[in-house]
Amino acid sequence: MPGVRYIVEYIRKWWMLLTLLLIFILPFAIGASLIYKSWPIISGSVLGSALFGSEWMPIQGKFGLWPFIVNSVIITLTGLLLMTPVCLAAAIYITQFAPLWVRRLLRTVIDILAGIPSVIFGLWGIITIVPIISGWAVRAGAENATGYSVLAAGMVIAVATIPYVLNMLIELFEAVSMELMETGLAMGASKWQTIRDVIMIKIRHGIIASFTLGVSKAFGETIAVLMVVGNVIQIPKSVFDSGYPLPALLANNYGEMMSIPNYDAALMLSALVLLVIVILFNYIAHKVIGHYHLKSS
Structure with a gap:
């Protein structure tokens, strides 16, 4: 019946539009709720001291977030530096060099890693990473030789984020037409030269996008980082120093000491700052991706 078919199609169309609208509104709703809860500090004269102050003493009304912001950025960038070569090398080997049975085995291992809870990575970090870094710190003569440090947090973040980034990179390399590889080889280039100078140039905007999503996830890692970072409010002078990022804060x-004035608002402001950092990072990465996409088109 044409009438029934028209009604069904109409309902389907508006159902999809409503779900799309929900996805579009959700980030703005989250941001608006955080602004509302942190408004007592945003609207007051203490916003500057809250964002750039270094003292966190809620009982005295001091809510300096600068050490937490710096630690979040340092830990995330440390994780990015550690995971970038690993993810790229692994993706190239799996898609271009590995035999089929090895490829299937590695994909299974990657999927298992992606499903491991964050707290397991944190426990593994305490058992394995922290003692290793403690030994390095002792040999380097660092002030903090406990091993609980921003370096430990960066390494745990890198391991926890690798499966997500690696899955995206593998999909990118597998989507590249084999004609590109064959063309490069036919022109006398080696396989590695073709991968480096043809394939990676072709998908570089996708590579940047993959690492952008990985960094966004790394910024929000909480439990694993909290367990190995040391939770000391300070701006680290070296990678062996303890830290205290925003998610751990x-x-x-x-949920504690909410009777203190502006304490809840300060915590909501820290969540808003974290959201803004992630948005800014994604915006910059989007501009970079757009630049390379235009150059390759």
């Missing part, structure tokens, strides 16, 4: 303190 929220996980450790939200």
